[in-house]
Amino acid sequence: MLKFLSDPQLWLALGFILLILEVTSFSFFFLFIGAAALLTSLATWLGLLPSMAWQLVFFGVSSLILLVTLRKWLKNKFNHKAEERKGYVEFIGNPVEIIKDVPAEGEGRINYRGSEWIAISIDGVPIEKGTPAFIHHMDGIKVYVTTAKQ
Structure with a gap:
């Protein structure tokens, strides 16, 4: 290919x-393609x-195998951790008082x-005023609620 690089060096550089x-994209796409290039090297x-x-x-097959088997798992692992860090985790499971009906969508x-909060049903079912509900998670000024105790 390139005269000044051997094939292993070329794959290593590409990897x-x-x-x-x-590092600049955080998509976990280039990670696995790069790993496949390093394996090829x-x-x-x-x-x-x-x-x-x-x-x-070999590069194509190993890229596909790594992408198909590990990318979704790794993205879920990082997204799950981000959700766990998402605001006010100490309030999860606490009871709240529904003061205005929470529609399924809305x-x-x-x-x-002692404070009023915007509430959104996490279950996608309406929650009527007075129904016992609990905090699922909070995001900024919005509280995502559920009728199931966590």
Whole structure:
């Protein structure tokens, strides 16, 4: 390919470039493509992939395998942690008083610790005034409520 780089060096450079791109994108796409390039570099260096055709096939297959098997899991893991950090976790499960009906889609009002808050039903079902409800999570000035005790 490039005369001044051997095939393993080329794949190694591509892998590091893709990993650096991942740092700027946070999409977990370049991470796995970069990892596949690094695996291809290693396999080529070990002499397992003598031709560029085999290297490209190995790179493509390993990219797909890594993307399909690990990307969704890793995104969910990071998104789940972000949700856990999302505001006021110490209030989760606390009872609230519904003071204005909370529709299935839309906003109602609750009273919590002497203050009125915007309430949204997390279950997608309407919650009538006076129905016992509990905090599922809070996001800014909105309280997501459920009728199920957590």
